[in-house]
Amino acid sequence: MFLRTESLKQYVRLYPVTTVLICIHLVVLGLMEWTGSSEDSRTLLRFGALFDLPGMVPEWWRYITAMFVHIGFAHLFFNSFTLYVFAPPLERMLGVWRYALLYLLCGIAGNLASAWFHSDYFISAGASGAIYGVYAAYLFLAIFRK
Secondary structure, three states, rough: OOOOOOOHHHHHOOHHHHHHHHHHHHHHHHHHHHHHHOOOEEEEOOOOEEEEEOOOOOOOHHHHHHHHOOOOHHHHHHHHHHHHHHHHHHHHHOHHHHHHHHHHHHHHHHHHHHHOOOOOOOOOOOOOOHHHHHHHHHHHHHHHOO
16 A cells, blocks of 8 residues: 555656645755755744744744745655655545645644644744644544445
């Protein structure tokens, strides 16, 4: 189920949402590195990372954009690798639109939970909330799907 045997061309054709998500992650990190550093607080904030900093209130859209911003190459690599391997079967099972909606809603929910549970100031970014949503969908399907 999680073994990737298709060519890159087949992967792009079979899993368009996952492909677009990974490409967005790569482009955003590339732009961040080009204009500063993906590990620099100012660059992270400029590109849409979520935050709670003294005297600043985050805009609502950061709960969405933070899913596509990563803090360093290793963070991007592990999130994108996880998507590359684990998300395609779910995209096939749910269909393109339901999978995209699930991914976005889980990412937003993950960012809301992260902001709510932080007790100190923070800058947060990454697709981990959405990826955990993918794992939760597998768990749900394993338990309730016949």
